[in-house]
Amino acid sequence: MKLGLGLYRHMLTRDNFRFARQAGATHLVIHLVDYFKGGAHSPGDNQPTGSDRGWGLAGDPNRLWTTQELKDICRSAAEEGLKIEAVENFDPAHWHDVILDGPKRESQMENLKTIVRRLGEAEIPVMGYNFSIAGVAGRVSGPFARGHAVSVGMEGPLDIPIPNGMVWNMVYDPDAPQGTLTSISSQELWQRLERFLGEMLPVAEEVGVKLALHPDDPPLPTVRGQPRLVWQPALYQRVIDLNPSRSNALEFCLGTLAEMVDGNIYEAVEQYSRQDRLAYVHFRNVRGKVPSYKETFVDDGEIDMLRVLRILKQNDYDGVLIPDHTPQMTCSAPWHAGMAFAMGYMRAALQALETV
Numbered sequence: 001m002k003l004g005l006g007l008y009r010h011m012l013t014r015d016n017f018r019f020a021r022q023a024g025a026t027h028l029v030i031h032l033v034d035y036f037k038g039g040a041h042s043p044g045d046n047q048p049t050g051s052d053r054g055w056g057l058a059g060d061p062n063r064l065w066t067t068q069e070l071k072d073i074c075r076s077a078a079e080e081g082l083k084i085e086a087v088e089n090f091d092p093a094h095w096h097d098v099i100l101d102g103p104k105r106e107s108q109m110e111n112l113k114t115i116v117r118r119l120g121e122a123e124i125p126v127m128g129y130n131f132s133i134a135g136v137a138g139r140v141s142g143p144f145a146r147g148h149a150v151s152v153g154m155e156g157p158l159d160i161p162i163p164n165g166m167v168w169n170m171v172y173d174p175d176a177p178q179g180t181l182t183s184i185s186s187q188e189l190w191q192r193l194e195r196f197l198g199e200m201l202p203v204a205e206e207v208g209v210k211l212a213l214h215p216d217d218p219p220l221p222t223v224r225g226q227p228r229l230v231w232q233p234a235l236y237q238r239v240i241d242l243n244p245s246r247s248n249a250l251e252f253c254l255g256t257l258a259e260m261v262d263g264n265i266y267e268a269v270e271q272y273s274r275q276d277r278l279a280y281v282h283f284r285n286v287r288g289k290v291p292s293y294k295e296t297f298v299d300d301g302e303i304d305m306l307r308v309l310r311i312l313k314q315n316d317y318d319g320v321l322i323p324d325h326t327p328q329m330t331c332s333a334p335w336h337a338g339m340a341f342a343m344g345y346m347r348a349a350l351q352a353l354e355t356v
């Protein structure tokens with residue numbers, strides 16, 4: 001297994017590449033969506049939480065990430081000894097009507113195919129995505145983790161409707177007419193995913209890219225009045241069964257899976273790693289379950305992370321693990337310190353795994 005680090009868009013700098021390598025990473029997962037543009041939300045060095053209006057403004061609908069831009073990032077990373085394993089998340093500006101089945105769906109499907117082809121050209125093997133109307137909404141931050149470290153969690157469901165012009169917890173049209181999104185059925189949302197996969201996977205396969213679905217975080221049956229897809233561990237199987245393509249893969253988030261009320265995290269790891277469908281793993285820990293849980297330091301939650309690693313090893317998982325989120329540590333570099341702690345833990349755990 002390989003150690004990686006996730007970096008937000010504004011963190012794609014030489015210094016952060018060096019930080020990642022110094023912490024033992026050989027791989028990076030990069031975010032190209034700017035989650036921190038124009039919103040009332042957490043500081044830029046924490047994961048976004050946002051307000052009822054989401055994290056902030058989506059990107060430029062008319063500007064897709066270019067092959068050159070992707071290759072430049074890969075080259076800068078390679079200069080520091082790192083490989084880009086994945087791009088995590090499409091920009092809502094580029095695919096809102098794919099999720100919403102709106103009038104721009106056809107042209108936005110072309111956007112997504114173009115992006116995946118460009119990843120192929122840059123030799124980035126994975127595109128992570130989260131097929132969700134409400135997105136990662138409804139979480140709060142506070143001094144929830146060990147030693148009053150600032151962390152993220154949920155303290156009750158959020159079902160206020162989503163305003164027009166917003167999807168995936170970001171605003172793509174600030175001038176949308178007043179009003180809110182109509183709720184759709186779970187069946188309708190699954191049909192949209194199936195259609196998306198049916199059109200995308202042949203392209204992804206052709207260019208050697210895996211599409212990796214993140215489960216719904218937080219994993220409730222509805223958030224903001226809209227259905228969710230993967231909100232119990234068993235629902236990941238439904239995604240795999242929708243389309244047999246080897247490019248139909250999972251962005252396997254241990255934290256989100258452990259927040260789910262049904263199932264068992266170790267059985268889920270066994271079930272999905274045995275099928276060789278994990279594109280990469282979000283290796284984080286948590287206490288509690290929806291609608292009341294808190295993210296913890298990696299060694300301090302309810303998941304036995306070493307047991308998870310042993311199962312992954314038994315099933316020959318050879319992909320990348322990244323910390324995903326971690327509590328902020330009290331110092332002048334709260335994000336970096338939190339990540340360095342998680343990376344040190346992961347590095348030690350992987351070394352221990354090799355010696356037993």
Ligand SMILES: [Mn+2]
Binds near residue numbers: 253254256
């Ligand atoms: Mn995750």
